[in-house]
Amino acid sequence: MNRFRWSMPAALALAFVMFSPLRAEAAPEIDEATYARINQSLVERYLVPRYETLAGAAARLKDAAEGFCAGRHSIEPVHSAYDEAMDAWMGVQHIGFGPAELFMRSYRIQFWPQARGKFGSAVEELLATDDPSQLTPEALRNASVAAQGLPAIEVLLYAPDADLPGDEGDGVSRCDVLVATSANVEEMTAGLLSDWTGGEAPFTGILGSPGPENPYFETAEDATLVLFKSLYAGLELILTAKLRPVLSKSAEAARPDLAESPLSGRSLRNIVLNLQTLQEMYDVGDGTGFAEAVRTRGDTELDELLSKAFRMTRETAESVKDPMTEAVGSPQKRPQLEKLMTQVQALKQIVQTRLADALGLGVGFNALDGD
């Protein structure tokens, strides 16, 4: 595909060569083979293992919900299975392309922040139908997106008025909805994994075989660009949805109700896990992934800057303890959250400008964010 890259005016290019001879010499063009290698390492060592973890965690959540609702054990295993599933989801929350788009899975697993504040009423609506036929897998797939996924399970488990297992007898109990919703999430995460790795046209193969006939990726560079945009989207989600609206302008104006996972008190844990998975996406380990290309180009300065920026940002997030819903209004803790916001903003900038540049990804002005 014919994408534009800034060609510097001749005079500026000359100055660049004269003043940074090392960098200019050590910056070979990134070729298709390198893009293909980045893609392969990200798929095999980053994406697929995370989708395996997610599918496993969701299956355990479904089992735990069934076991609890059948009276075989206490609620504790359900709580820890919910946390495990959320932990795993934070690892792939930023991946919006491919199987995550099919059947609107990403939205149905967590329609957040779009439906923030509406999960409670969506669950109440399901409970109020008192009609078990509304909970069949097919009916639930077509129910309100807000009632289908992990935030609905959070409401069922942690809402202040959560009354589990709920009314026995006819109609729909809270436990019935919990079991049905957990099964729905399990089915979606199993579908994600099998669409990536199984069937006649696994998405790993589609991503690994770009070409003119490939409806998703004409070139390996196209696929790298999509992966890069996911990394960027992850940082943007932290900044624009998880931090900025919650912190608002001041401690007095803070909006804890807008936080992610407010009922289960894991808003900051989500952010820490996001930052961890995004850093691992940059540097998959063993010198593969995006980091490989940066190092191949000899840009050790950028590589060190990114590693440091990810580490410091995560440390800031770890230094504040959940619940974030209280921390935003606390004079002691809030400054750390403001610092976190500044650091995420800076990290996003580095990724958007310097990393995109180092990867040779010409992300068009209108193509990236048109209207």
Place this chain on the structure above:
Amino acid sequence: MRSMAIDRRTLLGVLAGAPLLSVTSILAHASGGPSPLYISARMKDGTHYVTGLASDGRIIFDLPLPARGHSTAIHPARPEVVHFARRPGTFARVIETAGGRVIHDIEARPDRHFYGHGAFSPDGTLLYATENDFERAAGVIGIYAVDEGYRRVGEMPSHGTGPHDLRILADGKTMVVANGGIATRPDLPRMKLNIPTMQPSLVYLDLRDGTLLEEVGLPPDLHQLSIRHLDVSPDGTVALAMQDEGPKGEVRPLVGTHRRGADITLFQEDAEALGSMRQYCGSIAFDGSHRVLAASSPRGGVITLWDAASGRHLQSLSVADGCGVAPATDERTFIATSGAGGVFELSLSGPPLLLDGDAVAAPSHWDNHVVKVL
């Protein structure tokens, strides 16, 4: 900035070769500098501008904006335009194009924001703007009295979510609005809130009182095609450009036309051309004859040309990050702008021609739309 002196040759050329122009248009131009004049937002050195361009790529005026701009409404009789902020922006800037200066700023109501498009009434007394009543999640058309300092005098419902482009039909009585269907909130800027359930529509409103005259949608399996941008021809044909919010990798129509009382005609026969547009159309414009449509795809790096009557794909031209399109002076030719820098002239008979005025000498990101004044 360049001098505002009238380019005599251009003016004479227009006067000689434009029998169809109204007297007011010609007079507006006689006092208004080069003709035709094009207007686009752009970003340069990190600052946003609204910029006036001559058809040879010369920059006529360059006015800084507080944030990213989007599109421009053209006054029908005098050299005055209104440039709107990109959604969810809250400013609109009134510019006197002959002098290239800002003469007024319109601020959105505190509980509204602009979507980036607007249009003047045929007599030039009212300005209409697509706006979001975000507390009620309802689209509205804001109405402003031009000669009262653009005072907001009312609004009418857009009968849909996320109204984006709007145009006045040639009958002078009807407004057509593209309700993109996407719900947004300013506190989650640019996050789309209802992709699973979105319902875009094209609506026709009575200009006098906002009465809903007609509403058309897309087939249910195409409900994720956001109808965003419009152009209209004198015979009442409305051209529409769409953006596909469905799963990536699929090929669905992105361009179509509509006439009152009929279904939307989707241009869907050329799957290869549609595939090259990467599920995204940025701008659409008729040429001067209103027989050819240009539809841009910055994501595909391509500008596609279509026969407006038959929906046949005529030509695709490579313009990296090309997004703005507007008719050029000759029939079947267009002006196109690129987010990667550069202003081009497009025709059906050759590759894009890079204009070599000062507009293209300095690197700048030309933003979403370029609009022709006249």
